[in-house]
Amino acid sequence: MSSSTTLANLPVRIVLVGTSHPGNIGAVARAMKTMHVSTLRLVTPKLFPHAEATAMASGADDLLAQATVCATLEEAVADCGLILGASARLRSLRLPQMEPREAAGSALVEAHKHPVAFVFGRERTGLTNEELSLCHTLVHIPANPEYSSLNLAMSVQVMCYELLMSSRGPTDVTVVEEASEYATAEEMNYFYTHLQQVMIDTGFLDPAAPKHLMKRLRRLFGRARPDKQELNILRGILSAVNEYGDKHGNKQ
């Protein structure tokens, strides 16, 4: 299952209200597109379209081209069955409050039934209480209480990141391991025997009591899981130590 496709096909909207700086609109578009969220609605932006928006979108300008400009928040969320309003502060409004992770989960469940909107307010002042009263839920991004000024695009980035994460479902654990060809257990054993012999030759290992040390080294190299080429290097080093001794006749 391609996660990102799932999210791309769901009706999840980002709504920006009263944005002052067109550059921020562009940065939001970019943040959205990296996370496969594509519908942008703008409520009374100060300047839009604008060259700065396009510049900051840097390749996400298709989202800007498709963005809808609305006269009111009501209009922007008219078709939405779930409306979540971003809020930097805790409000005295009696609205349920969620963090982005929980909000993303709810949004994705509901987006199968109806469009969902995440609403972000003005750069300085956020959403008015009246605008928040159109929302079903507040979303608060956890932050340093003494410095909680995530900018607009950062907030959208975090929210869309959680949407992408949620869209992949709980099972999606990516473990990418591309190795060339691992050494076989047998090859590893030859190596350990060789290593042990070198340790005895150099006087590092007491042949009377080799057990504990070898166990530790097996664990160490076992964790690294050498591939065949790497094992060849290690054995090459051991052979060089052998020759280093032999050459000068110090077989012990």
Next chain:
Amino acid sequence: MSSSTTLANLPVRIVLVGTSHPGNIGAVARAMKTMHVSTLRLVTPKLFPHAEATAMASGADDLLAQATVCATLEEAVADCGLILGASARLRSLRLPQMEPREAAGSALVEAHKHPVAFVFGRERTGLTNEELSLCHTLVHIPANPEYSSLNLAMSVQVMCYELLMSSRGPTDVTVVEEASEYATAEEMNYFYTHLQQVMIDTGFLDPAAPKHLMKRLRRLFGRARPDKQELNILRGILSAVNEYGDKHGNKQ
């Protein structure tokens, strides 16, 4: 338990390598501070300090004032026991790969034992393979495969957000690794230098062209992440080889 305080007191570092635009450094400082991460290290930034960095930091300039500028990545992570490298692409390097959530969990567990670094590369080109080979783990932010261009500050924002989320405690599902105490990057470097010298002494390595071989060995031992005791064993073996040579007067 105040979550944010927990994170603020842990030795978690953000390391930026070769940043071109000073504005990005400022935006990173801001992103960090919103999430209570405060130690910033800069490896060969193009322009720093710089008015644009300060402007973009907008109130997080205390982080800039305290930022350390380093000549190499090695220097920047010398005291770190866990080094995580951000990578937009999947690499063919054989390093474990995590997403930010998992990486945050591991980082916080380990930060109780030793400093942890998150390393972010250049705006256009990221980290070189050589720089990545200093890392224990790659961190990959899930993104739209057709448009994965999170900018630098956005990537740091997402990572630091996950750190803050993780730091808040009991809900975290963290896989706790029980290692004794990992060797630091600096200790590993001493080992690599010693290993290289032994390989030269024994004639295995041509000192004229050591690069490729050392890179492979760093990757191999980096994957294994030796703890301090294991590293002592490895260094003991190397010293035994040294003595094996010296004893019989075959300094080459």
